[in-house]
Amino acid sequence: MRILRLQTAELTPDQARDVRSLCERAWAAKGGGFDDEDWESCLGGTHVLVEERDAFVAHAAVIERILELDGTPLRTGFVEAVATLPERQGAGHASEAMRAVNELVDGGFELGALDTDIPAFYERLGWVLWPGRTGVREPDGVRLTPEEDGNVLVRLPGRSLDAGRDSLLVCDWRPGDPW
Numbered sequence: 652m653r654i655l656r657l658q659t660a661e662l663t664p665d666q667a668r669d670v671r672s673l674c675e676r677a678w679a680a681k682g683g684g685f686d687d688e689d690w691e692s693c694l695g696g697t698h699v700l701v702e703e704r705d706a707f708v709a710h711a712a713v714i715e716r717i718l719e720l721d722g723t724p725l726r727t728g729f730v731e732a733v734a735t736l737p738e739r740q741g742a743g744h745a746s747e748a749m750r751a752v753n754e755l756v757d758g759g760f761e762l763g764a765l766d767t768d769i770p771a772f773y774e775r776l777g778w779v780l781w782p783g784r785t786g787v788r789e790p791d792g793v794r795l796t797p798e799e800d801g802n803v804l805v806r807l808p809g810r811s812l813d814a815g816r817d818s819l820l821v822c823d824w825r826p827g828d829p830w
């Protein structure tokens with residue numbers, strides 16, 4: 652097994668196709684879908700790839716965004732498209748990918764953040780459930796995103812989280828789902 656760290660621009664067309672197919676199969680296996688918007692959300696940063704016998708078995712992407720923690724803008728490594736091939740799940744591959752993600756976040760960003768429906772998976776890996784409110788910065792101001800409260804996890808390299816229920820974490824705008 653080896654871990655690759657590739658920028659989106661470094662992926663060959665075949666590798667990009669394989670990454671997308673891995674994500675589509677992982678989401679299909681849990682009864683969901685991985686559509687164009689999901690794919691676009693995981694482009695433009697670093698892809699962490701777990702490779703076994705020349706095939707990708709797990710993936711996670713780290714995208715640079717600006718998130719505001721109680722008004723302070725922080726250079727954030729935002730994690731997207733964490734996935735393992737259905738037939739290879741339960742063997743520690745996504746955890747391995749996330750340990751490499753943690754290194755990227757801790758080494759290059761002021762904050763790590765992600766949005767998930769399975770917080771327990773990330774809490775085991777040193778991520779902390781955001782205890783406060785969430786929002787997105789839109790052209791005319793901050794729009795709260797209460798539907799995401801409880802789904803966002805953060806990681807603060809080198810310090811512990813000082814936040815409570817009234818704290819506010821705001822992400823930058825992007826097309827589609829902001830979180």
Ligand SMILES: CC(C)(COP(=O)(O)OP(=O)(O)OC[C@H]1O[C@@H](n2cnc3c(N)ncnc32)[C@H](O)[C@@H]1OP(=O)(O)O)[C@@H](O)C(=O)NCCC(=O)NCCS
Nearest residue numbers: 677678733734735740741742743744745746767769771772
């Ligand atoms: C979630 C996912 C990435 C896990 O991949 P994986 O390679 O099987 O994960 P690992 O083998 O590293 O899991 C290790 C641990 O995480 C736990 N875990 C795995 N899937 C989990 C889930 N859905 N919810 C909570 N914990 C989970 C396992 O119980 C295991 O714990 P253990 O070591 O104590 O037994 C994989 O199931 C997947 O691709 N799912 C579909 C896509 C998805 O939901 N991605 C996350 C969206 S944010």
